[in-house]
Amino acid sequence: MTVEHNGAEDIDRALALLWHVREQHSEPARGRRPRLAVGRIVEVAIGVADAEGLVAASMHRVAKELGAGTMTLYTYVPGKAELLDLMVDQVLAERLLPGPGDERPADWRAQVLLYSDRTRETYRRHPWLREASRVRPALGPGHLAGQEYLLSTLDSLGLGAAQVTAAAGALGTYIDANAALEAESAHLERVTGQSDDAWWDQRSVFWHRYFPVDRHPTMARVWENGGFVLTAAEQAAQAYDFGLNRLLDGIEELVA
Incomplete structure (x- = not known):
């Protein structure tokens, strides 16, 4: 089994995505408006996982559902591990505990x-x-x-x-x-x-x-x-x- 070791920069970026910095967009090209938001990516990934299971919610599949290129997603979310963290935390927040x-x-x-x-x-x-x-x-x-x-x-x-x-x-x-x-x-x-x-x-x-x-x-x-x-x-x-x-x-x- 391969154990992943994230560098400090990767961890800091993942935490920033989790803690409501996640709606910020990557810088678009001059004169172009950003097409995606992290919140929307997470929402679509959750929908795919709900319907077809977690394995179906790959970066490629989520990008396809959004009508975007797979590499485009990586400018918003570093990878599948970070996307999964966002998905899990999002559904846990649905509990709306006092x-x-x-x-x-x-x-x-x-x-x-x-x-x-x-x-x-x-x-x-x-x-x-x-x-x-x-x-x-x-x-x-x-x-x-x-x-x-x-x-x-x-x-x-x-x-x-x-x-x-x-x-x-x-x-x-x-x-x-x-x-x-x-x-x-x-x-x-x-x-x-x-x-x-x-x-x-x-x-x-x-x-x-x-x-x-x-x-x-x-x-x-x-x-x-x-x-x-x-x-x-x-x-x-x-x-x-x-x-x-x-x-x-x-x-x-x-x-x-």
């Missing part, structure tokens, strides 16, 4: 649920987001707004600074990971035309012919006692709510 001084739910748990609901909805609208690594995030306003919101919610509980960051990290990772799984499930259903339940039904023969009960007694017992009666979507929703609420219970107990 900022400092904005009205928000009074209860801290409800504040976390607001973050959860809006993050999951963002993944549903933009399922390609599951393919974008969040390990080294773009330090843009969309990402930082989410961080500020979670940190401020937990900081209000009187936890120590290290506990606040740990709790925010645990919640953010849990919510993002499950939102990505949900988006993956929806993507598979769309591209295959087969629901998760239909996929499992198609493999029902496994339980009758191949499943070794003696090696999986707990699984068999849970099955016999109704532990797997829900649909795949219902089971995923139940597991998500259970896990999130136990995380919140743990934080609440720590505070108490």
Whole structure:
């Protein structure tokens, strides 16, 4: 695997694009008006990714959609990596999370649920987001707004600074990971035309012919006692709510 190392100038340019300097245009030739804006490029790239997946949103394809040459795009955005950063940060900003001084739910748990609901909805609208690594995030306003919101919610509980960051990290990772799984499930259903339940039904023969009960007694017992009666979507929703609420219970107990 090739690891990219950006120079200071490249990083500074990428950050400038993220932080609202991005609407500035490259200098056009004398007497000619600029044809594109970075915001429009990002908008079109997101549209392509929404419709056809992240791999389709190449610089060449986005340029074609805009009626421009591929090399023209590089005068606005340095490359695909920077374009992806802009796309991710733009859709994260769509969550419209309350900022400092904005009205928000009074209860801290409800504040976390607001973050959860809006993050999951963002993944549903933009399922390609599951393919974008969040390990080294773009330090843009969309990402930082989410961080500020979670940190401020937990900081209000009187936890120590290290506990606040740990709790925010645990919640953010849990919510993002499950939102990505949900988006993956929806993507598979769309591209295959087969629901998760239909996929499992198609493999029902496994339980009758191949499943070794003696090696999986707990699984068999849970099955016999109704532990797997829900649909795949219902089971995923139940597991998500259970896990999130136990995380919140743990934080609440720590505070108490």
